[in-house]
Amino acid sequence: MKGMYYLAGSIVFEAFGTTMLKLSDGFTNLLPSIGVAAGFLLAFLLLSYALKTMSLSVAYATWSGVGTALSVVIGILLFDEGISVIKATGVCLVIGGIALLNTATQAQPAGKEVE
Secondary structure, three states: OHHHHHHHHHHHHHHHHHHHHHHOOOOOOHHHHHHHHHHHHHHHHHHHHHOOOOOHHHHHHHHHHHHHHHHHHHHHHHOOOOOOHHHHHHHHHHHHHHHHHHHHHHHOOOOOOOO
């Protein structure tokens, strides 16, 4: 359970780092550029802690998928990026894929691959 908290923190810092990347304007703005480095450093640090108690496949898929979905929401709310049916469907598919991966991983015995 502790790994899930680390993973959640990692996702938040990854989204922060990505947002700062947008604001850094190609690393020409100092403070957002520092935010990129700090955000991704903390994201990877917390992800490495999460991997102590979680499987790589579930942790990384969740990290990247939820981070992607969160980046879409941030883009819509902060940067006036549009939302379309195709974009919303894509985010739903990402989230659905994460749910399926988590379900499949929990249903199989440890050390066994799903056929």
